[in-house]
Amino acid sequence: MTPKPLPSLIAVIDIGTHKTASLLGQIIDGKARMLSFSERRTDGVVKGTVTDLEKLTQCVHEVVNDIERGSGRAVDHVYLSLSGPAAEGERVKGFVAVPAHDGKVTAKDVADAIASAKRLEPPSGRATILYMRQPTMLDNRPVSNPVGMAGKRLEVNFWRVTMEEGNMRMRVGMVNGMSIRVRDFILASHAAACATASDADKQGGVLVIDMGAGTTDWILYYKEHILCAGSIPVGGEHLTNDLSVALRISRETAEDLKLRFGSAMHRDTDVNQTIWKDGDKGVGDQQFNRGTITQVLSLRYQETIEFVRKDVLRRLEAIFPGHAVKLDQNMIPSGVILTGGSASLADAAEAVQLVTGLSARVGVPNFENESLRKPEYAGVVGLMTAAITDAPPPVRRPRGFLAQLKELFRL
Amino acid sequence: MSTPASILLVGLGGAGCSMVTRLSAQLPAEVAVALLDTDARSLPAGTAQTLQLGRAQTRGMGTGGEAALGLASAESEEAGLRRLFAGVPLVVLVTGLGGGTGSGAAPVVAGLAAETGATVLSFATMPFSHEGERRMRQANDATVKLGQKCHGLVVVHNDLLLQQVSPDAPLSESFAAADNWVGGAIRGLASAFAPGALIAVDPAAVRSLLSTPGSPTLFAYGVGEGEGAAMKAARAACDCPLAHAPGAVAKVASLFVYVAGGPAMTSTEAFEAVAAVRTRFGGETSTVLCARIEPALGDRIEVSVLGASLPAPKAPAKPKKGAKAEDPAQPIFEFATEESMRRGLFGGTPMTFIDGQDVDVPAYIRKAVRLPPSP
Structure with a gap:
């Protein structure tokens, strides 16, 4: 399989629980220029899980139609985002003993090690979607390119993302339905990181938390590589739901109050601060205690971040068994970057700082078009960035059933 | 009998x-x-x-x-x-x-x-x-x-x-x-069944209030003490967490209000408390009031509210054996279940467990944090 040249047009689709966004860009000198953008309310996804395929398909078709109409160009392949509990990640390793005749690593040794890592079958019923390269170790020392170096034991590591086969076929089929191929899947948290974290951040170590409506995805970079990633099935909808339950108000009102008066921090001064729903104090207007709103939201927000912190630690402990793993500024000098719709909640960074003890900031995607420079668009912008930087894919995919299946969609 | x-x-x-x-x-x-x-x-x-x-x-x-x-x-x-x-x-x-x-x-x-x-x-x-x-x-x-x-x-x-x-x-x-x-x-x-109430009530009225199986039930309880005890009790009942539980019935058609107090309690006080409770819970169709003097309460007054959403039918139907759930023609008024009570918009979706807790249930409920009072 020869690496395919970068296409001049790239279309990406980010399917979220709340919104589906699509971006079409023209690639000029390795940079994307936006041709068109579309965003629609997602139907048929609850808590990051597809519940109504027909509605979702309809929605995906609509955004694709939008970008085609907006740009006057035909889309023939897309990159799809992958988020939520459906995509499960784990670390896989491959070893090779470097033959002793001169003790230098050859390209074949690396290929053998990679092959041995990929021989590990995913759990039954699941298909491998992505391999993301992690540091290569030569005699337990991380090296960037081992070829030509002297050593005895070569170890390659990958972060492997798998997905239930049926689920993957469903997603691919949804796009194929309009004669469009899925060029690749991109992990949503990786995309968010590509849009907001600098190379220096990734080099030092950074944790990107992408809190969408239905799920909170996170990814941890360490020494330039993806160390691990995960997902918590809690998101912005839970913030809205908590508020709607606590104040006995509709989802729409709760959403509105969340945006206008919500905060990820609860302060004593919020209590007894009365706020009005509409503000005109007319018939049907309701008053609420702002303290109730911030109390409810801060508890949920901070709990979710705490779930992420625990999940990160759990995965790190699985990767480095027997080591006392600590999440601190030494390990993650660039701290936390928050993206996704819920990053816009007031005081979000402060709350994350409080829970994790790491410095935190809200990540705004770096994109030429100003209307997309908002944390909620980090996902879709990042898909474009990731599609450009990751293509041709750094790692060959196995020629199993899936490779053939994917090949079909690709050409 | x-x-x-x-x-x-x-x-x-x-x-x-x-x-x-x-x-x-x-x-x-x-x-x-x-x-x-x-x-x-x-x-x-x-x-x-x-x-x-x-x-x-x-x-x-x-x-x-x-x-x-x-x-x-x-x-x-x-x-x-x-x-x-x-x-x-x-x-x-x-x-x-x-x-x-x-x-x-x-x-x-x-x-x-x-x-x-x-x-x-x-x-x-x-x-x-x-x-x-x-x-x-x-x-x-x-x-x-x-x-x-x-x-x-x-x-x-x-x-x-x-x-x-x-x-x-x-x-x-x-x-x-x-x-x-x-x-x-x-x-x-x-007390509805006991003689000697200040404002007596027909026990049958209480029974008929609850005569429809499966209708949502409201219950609240509050105690007040000292000056203005009746109003304090009524307010406490209005703020009773049982009535504020997520998904609990907000207003009902029929109410049974019970007010008990020490010898100092007057009918006026009792009626004031009932009026306050009615403003909060409804009771437009019928409000059954029962008030009595309990010397043991001293200067305390307690208010209990029991309500049902459906007006009581004229002849309370005796539940027939096994006929309730199977008869499709008969509407079953289901209680607000665990689902809709606490999971709100997520009611009906599969539960999501992290660390053994259903995280769709609001965090403040699971963490048992008392929210500031509403204005």
Whole structure:
């Protein structure tokens, strides 16, 4: 399989629980220029899980139609985002003993090690979607390119993302339905990181938390590589739901109050601060205690971040068994970057700082078009960035059933 | 029909028995007490009538959390249960759902009591969020089944109990809140049947309030003390966490309001309290008021509110055996279940568990944080 040249047009689709966004860009000198953008309310996804395929398909078709109409160009392949509990990640390793005749690593040794890592079958019923390269170790020392170096034991590591086969076929089929191929899947948290974290951040170590409506995805970079990633099935909808339950108000009102008066921090001064729903104090207007709103939201927000912190630690402990793993500024000098719709909640960074003890900031995607420079668009912008930087894919995919299946969609 | 007591307070299962045992000391004479459990150890020999369920099934041990075992145990004691309920007009069933005896036996016990002609009001406690998935599911299923069998169902969330007390208070103190609520309800109901009330009420009116099985039930309780005690009590009842529980009924058509106070309480005070309660809970169709003087209360006044959403039908239909759930033509008014009560917009979606908690339930409920009062 020869690496395919970068296409001049790239279309990406980010399917979220709340919104589906699509971006079409023209690639000029390795940079994307936006041709068109579309965003629609997602139907048929609850808590990051597809519940109504027909509605979702309809929605995906609509955004694709939008970008085609907006740009006057035909889309023939897309990159799809992958988020939520459906995509499960784990670390896989491959070893090779470097033959002793001169003790230098050859390209074949690396290929053998990679092959041995990929021989590990995913759990039954699941298909491998992505391999993301992690540091290569030569005699337990991380090296960037081992070829030509002297050593005895070569170890390659990958972060492997798998997905239930049926689920993957469903997603691919949804796009194929309009004669469009899925060029690749991109992990949503990786995309968010590509849009907001600098190379220096990734080099030092950074944790990107992408809190969408239905799920909170996170990814941890360490020494330039993806160390691990995960997902918590809690998101912005839970913030809205908590508020709607606590104040006995509709989802729409709760959403509105969340945006206008919500905060990820609860302060004593919020209590007894009365706020009005509409503000005109007319018939049907309701008053609420702002303290109730911030109390409810801060508890949920901070709990979710705490779930992420625990999940990160759990995965790190699985990767480095027997080591006392600590999440601190030494390990993650660039701290936390928050993206996704819920990053816009007031005081979000402060709350994350409080829970994790790491410095935190809200990540705004770096994109030429100003209307997309908002944390909620980090996902879709990042898909474009990731599609450009990751293509041709750094790692060959196995020629199993899936490779053939994917090949079909690709050409 | 001569009956030994007008109200039978039944404790079912471990949690139910211990609550009823705690309450039994302070009950009026109109209330008889019965304890039912599979575990022989929860049934102390004393004044209360006791009935051990499922001797053949569990041999005096508990059910070990198996609802199916609880159900079989109750069915095997059918004759004994019918004898127990014979001639009692009002049965108040107190049980803890989530375990085996409560979840399994409660619908059977309530069903049998209703078949013998009693009006059945159930107080069911739901397990703490931290008790995990299985108990929560079991409790959830049981609320639905129990709701179809009894005339009134008040669900008490244990999580709510934790919100009532300061974080460093002993656990016994939070359970005391539940005792107060159930105790208030029972005193209120009992007084409707006892002579000598300041404002008397026809017991049948209370029964007819609860005559429709499966209609949503509202319950609130409040106590006030000192100056303006009646209004304080009414306000406390309006703020009662049971009525504020997520998904609880906000307004109802028919209300039963019970006001009790020391010798100093006046009718004016009592009516003021009732007016305040009505503003909050409704009661447009009918409000049944009962007020009485209890010298033991001193300068305290207590207010209990019981309500049902549906207007009472003229001739309360006797529940027919096995006919409720199967008859598709007959609408079943389901109780707000665990799903819609606490999971709000996520009601109907599969539960999502992290660290053994259903994270779709609002964080403030699981963490038992008391929210600031509304303005």
